Amino acid sequence: MNDPFLEALRRELSAAGIRGSQRERILAEYEDHLACDPNALLGSPSELARQFADELGTSRARRAATSAFAALALAGGLTVGAFASANLGPLKSAEQHPLARAAAAVLVIAAQLAFATGVLAALRSFWRRRVASDLFDGIARGVMEAAACLLGFAALGPYVGLWSPSAA
Amino acid sequence: MSVRAEELKGHLDTMILAVVADEPLHGYAIIEELKRRSGGALALPEGTVYPALHRLERSGFLASSWSTGDGRRRRVYKLTARGRRELGVRRTSWREFAATVEAVLA
Numbered sequence: 001m002n003d004p005f006l007e008a009l010r011r012e013l014s015a016a017g018i019r020g021s022q023r024e025r026i027l028a029e030y031e032d033h034l035a036c037d038p039n040a041l042l043g044s045p046s047e048l049a050r051q052f053a054d055e056l057g058t059s060r061a062r063r064a065a066t067s068a069f070a071a072l073a074l075a076g077g078l079t080v081g082a083f084a085s086a087n088l089g090p091l092k093s094a095e096q097h098p099l100a101r102a103a104a105a106v107l108v109i110a111a112q113l114a115f116a117t118g119v120l121a122a123l124r125s126f127w128r129r130r131v132a133s134d135l136f137d138g139i140a141r142g143v144m145e146a147a148a149c150l151l152g153f154a155a156l157g158p159y160v161g162l163w164s165p166s167a168a
Numbered sequence: 169m170s171v172r173a174e175e176l177k178g179h180l181d182t183m184i185l186a187v188v189a190d191e192p193l194h195g196y197a198i199i200e201e202l203k204r205r206s207g208g209a210l211a212l213p214e215g216t217v218y219p220a221l222h223r224l225e226r227s228g229f230l231a232s233s234w235s236t237g238d239g240r241r242r243r244v245y246k247l248t249a250r251g252r253r254e255l256g257v258r259r260t261s262w263r264e265f266a267a268t269v270e271a272v273l274a
Contacts, residue, residue, distance in 0.1 A: 025243065026218065026222075028241060028243070029195050029218055029242075029243050030215070030218065032194065032195065032196060032240055032241070032242050032243075033195055033196045033199075033214070033218075035240060036196040037196065040214055041213075041214060041215075042214055042215030043213050043214070043215035043216060048215050048216070048218070048219065051216065051219035052218075052219050052222065054219075055219055055222055055223045055226065056222075
């Protein structure tokens with residue numbers, strides 16, 4: 001593969017984040033096209049790479065949003081289970097420790113935020129398939145950050161006296 | 169007469185589905201068939217057909233597989249059952265749209 005167009009397209013695809021088997025498949029298709037018509041006018045490699053990146057980014061972000069929502073649902077279930085089986089006495093008197101009070105507030109807010117963002121991402125991923133990929137990426141990133149925040153504070157709970165992991 | 173690239177927007181996917189409906193084809197053959205059916209009127213930016221093929225495959229309207237012929241590996245696309253249903257919907261929608269515009273312009 002030493003055609004200048006294919007070499008340029010390879011560089012542009014790599015720059016657009018398309019690598020591995022996906023990139024090789026695209027290059028093989030254009031290589032076949034040029035073998036059929038060496039004088040074919042295929043267009044600007046950078047523009048083509050951008051179009052592929054848009055297509056792949058959208059579907060990748062959709063998968064990321066769906067995965068994030070599934071992970072969030074699992075985390076939420078585990079957190080509810082932890083609350084149900086924990087001794088929540090210290091949580092009721094969270095004022096005894098400022099950090100515990102802050103942790104309790106973040107725990108509640110992060111859970112709400114993560115749930116709302118997760119539902120939004122899931123709905124968008126199924127209903128609005130053509131939304132720009134960067135929007136999906138942003139939503140998916142937001143879900144992951146909120147979920148990480150929630151899990152972080154949940155894990156911190158026993159150490160700051162938020163709750164006791166022992167059974168009630 | 170030639171059809172400009174911007175006028176193709178929104179219709180390219182439907183035309184690809186229609187071309188592949190008859191038989192599985194590889195990318196170059198799809199482009200050639202588009203040109204043949206349009207009598208050469210489509211000023212098709214050939215390279216942009218491939219992103220459209222990938223998009224249609226990801227939407228589940230096309231399926232593809234490698235085939236070897238003439239000593240070359242080629243990606244061959246065929247219409248899925250979902251793609252056939254989608255093509256039917258788009259054909260109906262286009263005919264209604266074209267009839268409406270024609271009625272106004274006539």
